[in-house]
Amino acid sequence: MSSDQKLHPTPIRFKRLLLTGAAGGLGSELRKRLHRYCDVLRISDLAGLEAEAGHEEVQLVRLEDAAAVHSLVEGVDAVIHLGGVSTEQPWDPILQGNIVGTYNLYEALRKHGVKRVVFASSNHVTGFYRQDEVVSPSEPMRPDGLYGLSKAFGESLSRLYFDRYGIETACVRIGSSFPEPRNRRMLATWMSYDDLERLVIAALTTPVLGHTVMYGMGDNTTTWWDNTSARHVGYRPQDSSEQFRAKVEAADPRPDLSDPANIYQGGPFVRTGPFD
Numbered sequence: 001m002s003s004d005q006k007l008h009p010t011p012i013r014f015k016r017l018l019l020t021g022a023a024g025g026l027g028s029e030l031r032k033r034l035h036r037y038c039d040v041l042r043i044s045d046l047a048g049l050e051a052e053a054g055h056e057e058v059q060l061v062r063l064e065d066a067a068a069v070h071s072l073v074e075g076v077d078a079v080i081h082l083g084g085v086s087t088e089q090p091w092d093p094i095l096q097g098n099i100v101g102t103y104n105l106y107e108a109l110r111k112h113g114v115k116r117v118v119f120a121s122s123n124h125v126t127g128f129y130r131q132d133e134v135v136s137p138s139e140p141m142r143p144d145g146l147y148g149l150s151k152a153f154g155e156s157l158s159r160l161y162f163d164r165y166g167i168e169t170a171c172v173r174i175g176s177s178f179p180e181p182r183n184r185r186m187l188a189t190w191m192s193y194d195d196l197e198r199l200v201i202a203a204l205t206t207p208v209l210g211h212t213v214m215y216g217m218g219d220n221t222t223t224w225w226d227n228t229s230a231r232h233v234g235y236r237p238q239d240s241s242e243q244f245r246a247k248v249e250a251a252d253p254r255p256d257l258s259d260p261a262n263i264y265q266g267g268p269f270v271r272t273g274p275f276d
């Protein structure tokens, strides 16, 4: 599918959408796609962004800067929140970007009356489930590191802001969204960029979202996650990792099953990291 085509069949037009983390891997991809659904796309990151088209507004903001985040959300209809630390890192950047930053965002949303968010959570919220289990969002979180723990905080924070203030959020526990699966684990966790777009648009437009936790995954034959409780969102993945299976398995014919990375869903994230 060309990124110039609109994947959603119905006309959808937001006045202004905010995309955080717009300079990142998924942000760069969604930046190319989301403008088709809104008059103005406000894009934000730490650095590395310039407006390239008339429909774009750029704000360079550190999420831990509360005042800047308050200006960032002014006048937006909804937020796609991708910004923050996206890998296992030392505690301080995680604290600033993912804990303080997400708190600042929800406080700003509350003050500005913004009512809908797509929050990029992560499969690493439940990374310590085994690969022979199928997990649903109602099961207890089992983060596989500080990064996963910070996403668990974001999910709970957004739950509080829904229960208390009615801000609706889709917490999307993204698996692995890349052009194609890079290893055996990603045969279960992969989601194409087209499916990512489908998921984001479904979460932005479903009439009643409430507070929904769901996994961001494709139509994969092998899966570790059950999205039944999020059917009301109307996300129908259309791309499967199966087309890449032969290539992926040939590159790694005999996985080491004594390696925790091959036993637990979080893969290499479950190993003791360099920050202990």
Ligand SMILES: NC(=O)c1ccc[n+]([C@@H]2O[C@H](COP(=O)([O-])OP(=O)(O)OC[C@H]3O[C@@H](n4cnc5c(N)ncnc54)[C@H](O)[C@@H]3O)[C@@H](O)[C@H]2O)c1
Pocket (backbone or CB within 6 Å): 020, 021, 022, 023, 024, 025, 026, 027, 045, 046, 047, 061, 062, 063, 064, 081, 082, 083, 084, 085, 086, 087, 096, 097, 098, 101, 120, 121, 122, 123, 173, 174, 175, 176, 177, 178
């Ligand atoms: N790519 C995936 O498959 C995947 C899987 C699970 C979760 N996610 C989540 O989706 C989101 C996007 O992922 P990605 O792969 O594009 O990650 P990425 O690291 O490429 O992008 C994240 C962006 O956030 C910005 N950022 C980091 N700290 C910040 C701060 N303190 N203030 C403002 N901006 C800050 C970075 O500059 C970066 O551009 C992340 O929240 C990530 O945790 C992605």
